[in-house]
Amino acid sequence: MIDRTPHGREPAGRDIKPILNTNGLALSHELLRELKKAGLWGLTLHIDSKQNRPKWKNKSEVEHNDLRLEYAEMIAEVGDLSCSFNSTVFEDTLQYVPDLVEWAGKHIDIVNVMVFIACQAGMVGGDLEYYLAGDEIEMDTVYSTTELGRYDIQSTEVLAAVQERFPDFQPCAYLNGTERPDSFKWLLTGRIGTKERIFGYVGPKFMELAQTTYHFRHGRYPAYANPRTLRRGRSMMLLSPLDRGVAGAAGSWLRTLLTRPRKALGRVHLQSIMMIQPVDVLPDGRQNMCDSCPDMTVWQDRLVWSCRLEEPLEYGDFLRTRRRESPAGDVH
Secondary structure, rough: OOOOOOOOOOHHHHHOEEEEOOOOOOOOHHHHHHHHHHOEEEEEEEEEOOOOOOOOOOOOOOOOOOHHHHHHHHHHHHOOEEEEEEEEEEEHHHHHHHHHHHHHHHHOOOOOEEEEEEOOOOOOOOOOEEEOOOOEEOOOOOOOOOOOOOOOOOOHHHHHHHHOOOOOOOEEEEEEEEOOOOOEEEEEEEEEEOOOOEEOOOOHHHHHHHHHHHHHHHOOOOOOHHHHOOHHHHHHHHHHHHHHHHHHHHHHHHHHHOOOOHHHHHEHHHHEEEOOOOEEEEOOOOOOOOOOOEEEEEEEOOEHHHOOOOOHHHOOOOOOEEEOOOOOOOOO
């Protein structure tokens, strides 16, 4: 369950947090104010250089940061709305992920979450057979892909690209796969800092304490923290005795306060950086999904994977896959 919305923004008595996932093309200040009045909690905007947006064609991934900033400032002006960005990571844009991480840090006051989705087209492939209730079907109307290089990018590759530039960057929590428990389907990093400097990264104990304490008080786990909560970075440093990562951030903040006070006296924020690896099909045809996926949605009174909603919409249920056998009887 997801916690209730405060500040008088509870929509129609529902115990939910409405989050709008959008490309942002129709957003305006007026529309945002109306959505907030109706109970909107936050927005997740998908922006990357492969979208061929009007006026942004042939712009690089880094150049798209100007567009991201436009939306972040618009959301901040309306106020009290969570602001998140998604970006699909392709083979030729993997090199720019550290630049986007750096950009997000410089705008930690208005960008709450940055998500990198590793390019995976696991459900697309000439060697796959598709089945629905035991019957083989032709699945050519739901998923498609173009030649964009590799489509099996791993979350760990995205992490490695960031750590090459920022060696201290360290995830504090993860979700494993349903078929491969040793796979990292979600990698979550929480960092504490100001617009001037990142002081450090929270550790696993911080995340465990945050989730467990909230669940003890409210009977549900938190998701999409209110921006007001994320502005309490200095208060979070009080957990230093319980979490090594927070202790490191607190120590860095104190040293900065003594040597370069201007970089330490600004408001301290908590920001999340996420790497997600969508469905990947294993060599035997099993589909490795995100265990306990937080992005489930409701379809015909069922919880379903939002990333694969096209399948039940088109065929009435999710498809099973298997690798096509070669003439020699081998499975490829």
